[in-house]
Amino acid sequence: MNSPPRPRQPPTEISDLQRLRAALEAVERSGWRSPSGCASALQIGFESWLERDYLRYRSETNLLLQRLAVALGVLFYSIYIGYDWLGSQHFTDQPMLFWLMLFVAPSNALLVACSFRRGAWRYIQSVALLVAVANTVGMVVVSVVGERNGLHAPHELLLIQLFYDFFLLGLPWIQATILALLTALVAPFALWLAGSRGTALFDYGFFLAVAAVLGTIACYLQERAQRLAWLRQQLLRQLSEHDPLTGICNHRAWYERCDAILRQAQREQQPVAVLAVDVDHFKQFNDRHGHLAGDDCLRRVAQALAGFARRPLDVVGRLGGEEFALFLYGVDAATAEQHAEAVREAVRALQPLPEVRVSTSVGVASALANRLTSTETLVARADTALYRAKTGGRDRVCLWSEAEPPA
Ligand SMILES: Nc1nc2c(ncn2[C@@H]2O[C@H](COP(=O)(O)OP(=O)(O)OP(=O)(O)O)[C@@H](O)[C@H]2O)c(=O)[nH]1
Incomplete structure (x- = not known):
């Protein structure tokens, strides 16, 4: 059930979109x-x-x-x-x-x-x-x-x-x-x-x-x-289901898919986890390197995250701006934390521009099989943990715990 994180496989959703575009162009052109x-x-x-x-x-x-x-x-x-x-x-x-x-x-x-x-x-x-x-x-x-x-x-x-x-x-x-x-x-x-x-x-x-x-x-x-x-x-x-900049699921499609998979998790009695991933000081990045470089950076971060959603029931999405979310199926809190650390390191390893690195803060919320809740609640909990990661100095992972109320 708990496999160690292995990132960077070609994200199939991005390539499906590209392949469809290419197929339509080919038919219309040649x-x-x-x-x-x-x-x-x-x-x-x-x-x-x-x-x-x-x-x-x-x-x-x-x-x-x-x-x-x-x-x-x-x-x-x-x-x-x-x-x-x-x-x-x-x-x-x-x-x-x-x-x-x-x-x-x-x-x-x-x-x-x-x-x-x-x-x-x-x-x-x-x-x-x-x-x-x-x-x-x-x-x-x-x-x-x-x-x-x-x-x-x-x-x-x-x-x-x-x-x-x-x-x-x-x-x-x-x-x-x-x-x-x-x-x-x-x-x-x-x-x-x-x-x-x-x-x-x-x-x-x-x-x-x-x-x-x-x-x-x-x-x-x-x-x-x-x-x-x-x-x-x-x-x-x-x-209509994908974010035009990064090619991963957009806000609406991400929630719809997660809701459906959560129902499956309820039927199959599997735990799930949500990782809320936010790029640190992205405003500064934009101000320093320009909006186009910022766009390119978001694309790279999305690709890196997509490498962690390699199983059919894992879903990666861009919830807005520089905030992403990763839904992991059949993953308990400890494994979700490992995944979150791996995500943070994978983004840290990116070089959106020569000699320039970006970091992310990650909030993690997981739900046990017998205590599954709605996608909204899981995201709210992950956001609460993310807020702690931001206020705690950024470039870190924080886990939501029962002790804190959702944001
Ligand atoms: N290039 C680019 N920038 C974007 C996009 N969407 C949102 N942004 C920028 O992302 C920045 C988010 O800034 P803030 O919400 O202040 O967050 P931050 O600077 O990352 O600071 P922290 O999250 O607190 O670490 C804003 O400057 C937005 O303009 C986009 O699609 N492309």
């Missing part, structure tokens, strides 16, 4: 890349670390559409069956439609099951492709069987199938396109083999091909627009 990182006109995508997050987002937002797609698929087959049963002649003496239903049902059922299961986003795209292939094959078979029995099956339903391959199943545009083009080639050919001839067959093939081309263009543009909007949204979210 176009899309495939997930493998190669520039490609057709295979629009992000680099793999971003592509994974995008696919998860896409899967989660497509769930409702995919359920609708399955409902429509079932409706289409019901129309076929109704058409067959209500018509004066049947497609076939065999229970063909029943077997077709059995053929498409497993993939459709799997898709619905995946859409209700959290964490199934990795597989849902493959299952959606399976559904698209099964439904298309099923519909082509029904058309062919109808044709061989001298009946005109409602072939137009294949056009609707293309529509939902492109827009409802959430397939990537390239998969939807390949499927649509194959359908436009195979379905008329299968009907021709089944004996269909003349303008009806030509019209049918022509409309399928036109639908495939229009769907391809629309689906491609839609996927591009969705990816770009998602990327911008990710960047905006990161910007």
